[in-house]
Amino acid sequence: MRDVVYSFGTLPSWAEVYRLGEQPRRAASVCRYVKANADVNREPWAHDEGFGGQAEARRAVTALYEAHALGLIRLGVVMLGDRAAAEDVVQEAFCGLYRRWHALSDIEKAPSYVRSSVINGCRSALRRRVRQPVGFAGDRPGESAESVALVSEEHRQVLAAIRRLPDRQREALVLRYYLDLGEEDIARTMRISRGTVKSTISRALAALGRILGEQS
């Protein structure tokens, strides 16, 4: 793998990230690759479709992870308030991408796929939660990200209110105001129309105002 360092604010395209693995993208090229590599050729069925074999998939998914894990873990922390749970969700999302690598018809769809996976994973995690004992020490695994004194009381209130919103309102709000996604990207990530994105965000803000009582 090439050693590529991106400066802050310079985002690699997903195709560019994929090419970090220096792997061919077309099925025909994959076949040539397989013929030239006997060790990979032991599993010929793995190369019938998609973007190549096991080693290639591992390299490509790992490259994607290295480029985007930080942002996605932070997204998970915003949604869940729990670092360990967020890391779990992101790991699961990339494992899912790896499992589906052969079925991926378009490499450009990888970003929205993995981001949607993280969003859905956070949704499931929120609902799986059981009440936990309170008053624990600060160094416990699973520590709430908000309870490490890095987040103010005002922020804790807002975050608690965001997590009380219905799934779609919470997700639309985070995508809009945390990730700064535009309507089109939010619509694609959430698989809803642009009109619904607008309305959902507007409703989410109204609900949030209610929950908070806007105690500025």
Add this chain to the structure above:
Amino acid sequence: MNTLEERVRAATRAVADTVPRDSVPPLLLPPGDPARSRGGSRSSASVWYRRLAPLGAALAVVAVAIAMVSLGQAVHKSAAPPGPAPTGPGPVQAGPAAASYAATDQVPPYYVSIESHGNPNFNPSYAVVRSTATGSALGTIAAAGGGTVVTATASPDDRTFVLDEQPWVPPQSHANQSFEPRTFILFRLDSSGQPGMLTRLPMSVPSGALMTGFALSPDASQLAIAVEPNDVKADPGLQQIRVYSLTTGAVRIWSADGTIGFGPDDARSLSWTGDERTLAFDWTGNGPGVHVGVRLLDLRSGGGALLAHSRQAVSLVDQGPDSGTPAPVVSALPATAGTSPSTSASASLPPSASTAGFGQSLASPTGFGQRLASTAGFGRSPGASPTVSTSVAPSPVPGTHPALATSLPSSGPIASPDASPVAHPQSACQQDSIITLDGTTIICGAIAEIDSSVGPTTDTGVPLQRGAVTGFFEFSVATGKATRILGYWRFGRVGALSVDVLWSNASGSVLIGVIPDAGSGRVGVISGNEFTPLSTSPASASPFLNTW
């Protein structure tokens, strides 16, 4: 950009920044071929990951910005008004005393307030029965076992209430209060307003499900709830309306892919007509197309597909040119607040204005609400409407209630006329919409920020106050068009952008609602352009959590 949006940005980024750049754990893919890993369960993958993940391991990662996609366009866009601009909003006019409304049976005599000791986000809540006329407490109901009372719903007889209870989640916990299980408590008030015996109802909402709607039927024999079931893996967008018989426990379920209501515990996202044939619900659909509005569920069906058994009565979506939707639903509004369409539209609209939606009969909806609600009990007689203001250009009233002094509008023109909810009432209706008992009218509260440059700001320059325009819009169930506006007011200084309709009489001529003030909002009676503040408790968890 208003304060709330900035607060969301600041809070989410603050918690995101607790993850240092150099602390990302390595990706640990399952051994073997990815194709053979297909179908592996989440749980097994999770166990596998946890087993292998070395604590404290770190991997140098490519530095990327947290924002993966560049800033998109603003959500709220101002578009040209679809119709002629009506006469501008006026100041709040003081109405008659609250006691006079109660004494003449124009509003219900009792209400239930959800209250708490301290910040309701950090303390459990309880219910208090109060007098509408005086605000005095008549009885208090706390949740069993240290739980919390979340919200309430009332039948139109103003004697029967149902409370929604949950186990209380301490704020230090990781658990989400909204996903706690729910049980329901029914009680009736005696002739003096005292709550009687509490009855725990047989239905419940399990842990992990989210309730976003809650409404007791007019005869108090059925309870309708809107639920997102806890099946996020199988069907993450599933939304259900469940209607339970309180006598037999039988339930009918309608399902669709979308969202009902404006948030958790939103009691008024569901509302019944007096004949109990129709349940109105605030709907946001999923999938392609624009499906946001108020739909009417035909309760004569035994359950099934929610959309197939309901019809959209009012579209609540931005009708601007970028929305990809056809012509605006509302082409014009009567310029006179509080007057009936048949008397105001022809006189106030210019000749070129479209009059679509005006002069329509409000008494002949098709297939809905045929039996009027005059038999439903207290205060629902259509003939009970009070005198409404008919002044075309509202002017300040010297006797304006002192309590409203801080929220009276400032002089001068509206800073941004396009922000008026009249320009886009549908998109401005961002709170509950309720149907009147007679089934003819859907009412929503609308608010638009008009000037965010006034008043004090935070350290970072975010305005804490702004101006606002409100309107309580009434839409014809038969046509979907706006037919009347009450409470068309302009406020020079407000805190929260609070507006909501909490109760309506049978015809929609008298409302109880929330309007903005310097804080989080004020509750009162709305009739025409008159507002009568009602006494609410300082311990009230929110002005929206008062139930008539």
